[in-house]
Amino acid sequence: MSELDVSAFVAKHTYGTWRPQKGWKPLHVTRAEGCHFYDASGKRYLDMSAQLMCSNLGHQNAAVVDAICKQAKELCFVAPGFATTVRAQLAQKLIEVVPKGIEKFFFATSGTEANECAVKMARLMTGKRKVLARYNSYHGSTAASVALTGDYRRWFAESTGNAVDDVIHVPECNPYRPSPFHSALETIDYIEYVLKNEANVAAMIVEPVVGTNGVLVPPDEYLPKLHALLKKHGVLLIADEVMAGWGRTGAWFSVDHWNVKPDILVTAKGVTSAMAPLGVVGTTREIANFFEDGWFAHGHTYESHSLTLAPAIAAIGEYKRLGLIDRAKDLGTRFGEKLKALAERHPSVGDVRGLGMFWAIELVKNRQTKEPFNTFHDKFARKPMLVDQVSAKLMEQGVYAVGWMSHFVLAPPLIITEAELDECIAAFDKALAIADAAVVA
Ligand SMILES: Cc1ncc(COP(=O)(O)O)c(C=O)c1O
Incomplete structure (x- = not known):
């Protein structure tokens, strides 16, 4: 098949996600290595988003590739009711790096599935249905996880009835763009008000550092204060570290920056550097104890699949061997300085923010009004987006x-x-000229 054929065949016979299908012309990628991937013509691309903020070790890490090959030869699959060596080994490795207190795990095959499981567990354990989530967030694409999602992707699922209800959305903590009614920290007062006026709240799910929706880093007080409030009301904290985990923010997990110990930690993506599809739900012993007698009413054929667990063990080894957590912290500081200097050269940059190797460049029509070029509503209405240009x-x-x-x-x-x-x-210096030209004085 020629290069053109592959792209056209993929578009015609497979679904392109989160978009109308018309007009989709996917780039045909043939290989990837380190920080680069290559298209069929041989053109090289520097991967500044680690694909979907997931290939944290770079592409085709040799130790992870070897672990997949070795495991494939040894034992690809047995039903999840059996014990395997890799399953025990990964649990042991995870305990070494996850926040203290998280010690029993469920292995799914995506961040979405892991969040579905986390919320189900919280509901089973507390016997309560409602869950708090925040507006600028993404937690996954299936029933409960898309209902938790705050961003516009939930709107499509709502129209089909495919978003499970009983989620209360509250404002996120956004220091650059606080809600008209609350400063970033005062959003906790809002949550307190909700909790005083609601009953039957099982859990609150947060991306401790919001990812796709803007790399929102909260002030230091935010997460400890929120956790204390949730504890006071008997509400479990689910930390969604699907994107923010695995060194991304310069710590193993972003909650580590504030020494917050969630009741449930959800992760995926970087756990295998995206080289195999693994989602992880980690829980405290208290939650694990509940399920000693309570039914753990969950499972999939591919749960604890050996071909997803072996690469995770190798990936954890690589994060350690290459000292990538500290490297993300040190290099991230310098990256932030470079981005801030870039912002000074471009009037369209309203804000540059981040932590570790996790940064956002926010573009605005006008720095004073902070008006963005496009919004969720523009995307929903299929308007052209300036970021695409x-x-x-x-x-x-x-x-x-x-x-x-x-x-x-x-x-x-x-x-x-x-x-x-x-x-x-x-x-970016060249590309931002497009946004600079669209700035409104
Ligand atoms: C914070 C967060 N949670 C959950 C998900 C869903 O993970 P997956 O795409 O692996 O289902 C994502 C994906 O981007 C995410 O960023």
Whole structure:
């Protein structure tokens, strides 16, 4: 099949996600290595978003590839009712790196499924149905997880009835764009008000550092204060670290920055550096104890699949061997400085924010009014998005970065070099001319 055929065949016979199918022309990618991937013509792209903020070790990490091959030869699959060596080993490795107190795990095959499981567990354990979640958030694409999702992707599922209800959305903590009624920290007062006026709340789910929806880093007081409030009301804290985990923020998990110990920790993506589909639900012993007598009413054929567990063991080994957690912290500080200098050269950049190797460049029509170029409503209404034009200019220069509504999410593999970061900045310097030209004085 020619290059053109593959792209056209994929578009015609497989579904492109989160979009109308018409007009989808997927780039045919043939290989990837380290911080780069290549299209069929051989053109090289610097991967500034680690694909979907997930290939944290870079592409084709040799130790992870070897672990997959070795496991494939040894034992691909047995039913989840059996014990396997990799299942025990991964649980042991996870206990070494997850927040203290998280010690019993369920292994799913995506972040979505892991969140479905986490919420079901919270509901089973507390006997309560309602869950609090925040507006600028994403938690997954199926029934409960899309209902928890705060961003516009939930709206489609609502229209089909495919979003399980009993979720109460509250404002996120956004220091750059606080709600008209509350400062970033006062959103906790709002949550307290909700909790005083509601009953039957099982849990609250948060992305401790919001990912796709803007890399929102809360002030230091936020998460400890929120956790204390939830504890006071007997509400479980579910930390969704699907994107923010695995060194992304310069810590194993982003909750570590504030020493917060969630009741349930959910993760995926970087756990295998996305080289195999694994989602993880980690719970405290208290929750585990509940399920000693209570039914753990959950499961899938592919749960604890050996081909997903072996690469995770190898990936954890690689994060340690390469010292990537500390590297993300150190290099991330320098990356942040480079991005802030970039912002000074471009009037369309309203804000640059981040932690570790997790950054957002937010584009605005006007720095004073902070009006974004596009919103969820524009996307929902299929309007052209300015970030797509900037993305196209980046791709032309061989740089890939996830653009979202009116910002870019920069989350490269943690092995990236400083020279590659400079390459990214140079590409943005050119591409942002498009946004600068659209600034309204
Ligand atoms: C914070 C967060 N939670 C959950 C998910 C869903 O994970 P998956 O796409 O693996 O189902 C994502 C995916 O981007 C995410 O960023």
